[in-house]
Amino acid sequence: MTHEIDFDAIIGKYRSDPFDYMDVCTIHTGQVRFRVRQDAAVEGPSGEWHHIRGTLLYEMTREGNQKKIFSSSNGVVSFIRDDLEGQFVEAGEKILTIRHPLKKREIIENILRQVLEPFNAPERAKYFFSLELQAKIDKHGQRGVSIKPGDEILTMSLMKRDTPVYYAGEPGIIHSVYFQPGVSVSQGEPLLGICSQEKLPMIQKIITRVKAEWE
């Protein structure tokens, strides 16, 4: 199991190319007019509620309906289908790629998402650690508690009823907690990231390396 993670490969991947590439595809059929050029810097949505829109990428006209498409993240336009300017394009055609520079936090999150076992919310509800587990966490810290299938780990609070949630999956320790107690979590959202005991040192190593090596 330990050898399943080739962390050199993972880190090497991010080292050689610390970017995320986001393809922008046409949302529907229509005539495309670009509003950005190759290598242009674009901004993602901003504001406290993400209500200020990002950079205008392109406009699409169909049936006289002009539609503006804004960037969803910051970065640089690394690829653009200039030949399609003013052309009629089918829906789903890839016309732009935005190269988004990854931050240290994003890289760590990406890596963790790859290597951790997610535990997803079975229903939209509020979640709390079960009393027993909470006591253990208080005593030993989050990473000092190991869980195995069949353990009661969470309490799902829905409509004033508390239902215990039992763990099903690989045994391991709780590495990351994605929920806040008392805040509703939608169904299918990850609640916990579980990591098997053996994998832990490796993950720690990767994280420290990323933290140390990335500026």
Next chain:
Amino acid sequence: MEDLRKRLLKTEERTNYLSQIKDGVEWGNLSGLREKFVTLRDRFYDYTEEELSKEIGLLEESLCFLEARCEETLTSMDRVRIVRNPHRFSLKDILENVYEDYTELGGAEEVSIDPSMVAARASIMRRVKNKSVMQQVMVIGHEKGHGEEYRNGGCSKPWGNEKALRYMRVAETEGIPIHFYIFTPGSFPVEDYPGAGQQIARNLYAMAKLRVPMISVTSEGGSGGAEAVGMADVRLMFSHGYYSVISPEGAAAIEGKIREGEKMPKELVEACAENLHITAAENLKLGTIDRIVYEPPLGAKRDDFGFFRQLKSEIIRATDEVVLKTKSLRAFRAYELTMKKAGDQVVEEPHIEISWDLNEDEVKRLLSYRSKKYRAMSCKAYSEEGSACSAFCQKAKKSIAKLYYSFRYDLLKSQQKQVKKVFQDVSGEGSVLLKQVSSPITAAYDFIARKPGVRPGKPPAAASGSGEDPIEFGDVYTSPLANEDRTVTCPNTEKQGCKDLWVPDLYGEFGGVCENCGHHFPLEYQWYLKHLFDPDSIREFNSGVCAGNPLVYPGFEKRLQAAIAKTGRKSGIITFDARVMGVDLVVAMLYSDFRNGTVGAAEGEKFVRACESAKLKRRPLLSYVHTTGGIRIHEGTLGVVQMPKCTMAVREYIDSGGLYIVVYDNNSYAGPVASFLGCSPYQFAIRSSRVGFAGPRVIRDTTGEDIPPDYHNARNALQRGHIQGIWDRREFRRNLHKSLLTMGGGNLYYR
């Protein structure tokens, strides 16, 4: 030597004050004066006492000269800066120096409900011969403080205005006069319960008929915030204060179309301040205030005790005046007249004891005077076409109508009501009796005659009114928007996955509503005229009242003419009689095409006349707000006084038993919402509309905080308790009819 140093420091203070007023040292010889001062201060001990005294004397002399020149040439913006100066007196200073003693109510300093609004029970002393007489008053006003952050610079939060209203009611219960002091640059624009605009509307509504004398004095009167405590029987103003519809900076941002974050040109702000006519003298000329309380040159400061003595006599005099007006005794009247003749600057208070208690009749007279006062405001600020003959015809028509409606409703209706009631009672009793006798027979008949399986019972009653709604969307009026062959995207596409809408469908058959998520695209006001009311039932009145440019605002005349040419109408409001499924009503409709639905003197007058017409004809009144951008800033305070004026009209209409319904659509903001619209007990909004007190930019500018993008939408307004329901545009007609019947009852004019 110590004396000389003090004198020197005093001159420095005066120089600083002067440069603050003039916004910099470039004016006059201020920089030279300052240099001289600095040399004197640095080489203080190099001089002999005599030399020093001579130099300082010279300095003082030139300073006096400069001050006098500054006072003569004060611009509007200078006055704004005087008012905002930290040295200016505040309400606390007035409470300390004008009143004998006072008790702050609702908490003090930062532990108050809203520290920017102070309510205090105070007593004021007057000397009658050798005796001193204490009189009780309620003092309510804004406290700017001297730099305390929690006071928000006198911007009252909604709960502060609520506090003011609470203590107004206390004063009413105790029968003591209220003295309002206005020191606010504007209301704090948060919509949290009870809501900025809502609370101002409630205050105005209550003040319209508050049964005690009210005096208001304005130092800094910023639009809505000022009106929340400004609807008084006598409105005084400090000579160096300002009273305005909007801050000069705000006006400059609108006029200069200045984007957020950009620097505002100083000249533009100065010009706007000039054009808005915000000074005391100009307001007196416009008739929006009654008298000026004169301040010492360059404005009174915290330690001008002579000024406070004068303020005391002025405020006593003003209260006397209000009280005496209500008395029926002639002697009092005569005395009042002599007081009026006494001129503007009176330092001594009247040496006669006048009781400020009013009896029932006097209260009635007080209220009627107040009503007349506000009805007459800004009546010269609009024009009305029509010859003397037509005016006479109008008058005659009105009196005939009055005769007819009072005969029909006051005489016949009450009789009819009583007869109806007797009939109802008798028939009710009768039916009970009859039922006892007839029930065995009907039961037997039912048993024999009815088919099995069919349940006995009455057929369902037909829908009230004319049954099926005859109007189908698209038949009557199709928006010109529908003529284009294209599609539009619903703004909720990302969230709701709405498909693109073909324009002819959307604006025709769908009535401008997204079929998937129900988002309402804006439609022209004509659509409502055609779809909301019964065909051909609209009779417009007062269409000749024309919006004007009473302040001769530069360049506004042209824009006004453009709006008139564009809409073919003369003001931003349409008033008409109409019918909804057989129910007659009077409608006042603010619409966006004319200067963004802003309200000025003409609009206010038309609205008041609509209220009067509805009152006369005993019909429900509907205010449909297609869009309102607030008070028209180009009319200055003549626009602002529409808030109390129209609220007074609404109050009188509702008090006489009328049913007043407000429906908001698209965007409804600012003054109108904070007065005559917001005071309605029945307020509804069309879906996808936005209702609020101030727009996002104003909120950002004044509070420095960002608001969520959906802050003003109808759902949130409903949640906050501002409106009572959200209507679908396609259901507007049916909902309106239903609410007319449910809220108005059978005869609609419900009391």
